[in-house]
Amino acid sequence: MAFAGKNPFKIARQLWSVGGFDKQTLAGDLTLTHKDSQMIGLDPGGSNRTITLPAPVNGAWFAIFNLADAAEDLVIEHADGSTTMTTANRNECAIVYALDDKASDAADGWDVLAIVTISPS
Numbered sequence: 001m002a003f004a005g006k007n008p009f010k011i012a013r014q015l016w017s018v019g020g021f022d023k024q025t026l027a028g029d030l031t032l033t034h035k036d037s038q039m040i041g042l043d044p045g046g047s048n049r050t051i052t053l054p055a056p057v058n059g060a061w062f063a064i065f066n067l068a069d070a071a072e073d074l075v076i077e078h079a080d081g082s083t084t085m086t087t088a089n090r091n092e093c094a095i096v097y098a099l100d101d102k103a104s105d106a107a108d109g110w111d112v113l114a115i116v117t118i119s120p121s
Helices: none
Strands: 021-025 039-043 049-052 061-066 074-077 084-088 092-098 110-117
Touching: 061 074, 061 084, 074 092, 084 092, 084 110
Parallel strands: 021 039, 039 061, 049 074
Antiparallel strands: 061 092, 074 084, 092 110
């Protein structure tokens, strides 16, 4: 969907996203909610982990960074928990987004925008 063509909203100073960023080491699989940070750096903590997305809501997005220190993958699944969308390998970021609202147990509704190679610090 394109923008409406109305006058742009201008921000005359830095835009801060309080709570919009997170970094954590996982001890198990993770189910995201729409209250979680949109940009999240995850260390799988020693083995592959499954990341389950919340129900798709129009305009929602996540950037999920795999900060593993070894060959550990983040398997990203749709909200139904049984349909794999993509995998973010070590030093990759998966950017996912939703264009429609779907039921909380939806097997679709999310799309992958990109898998990007990263250089974690």
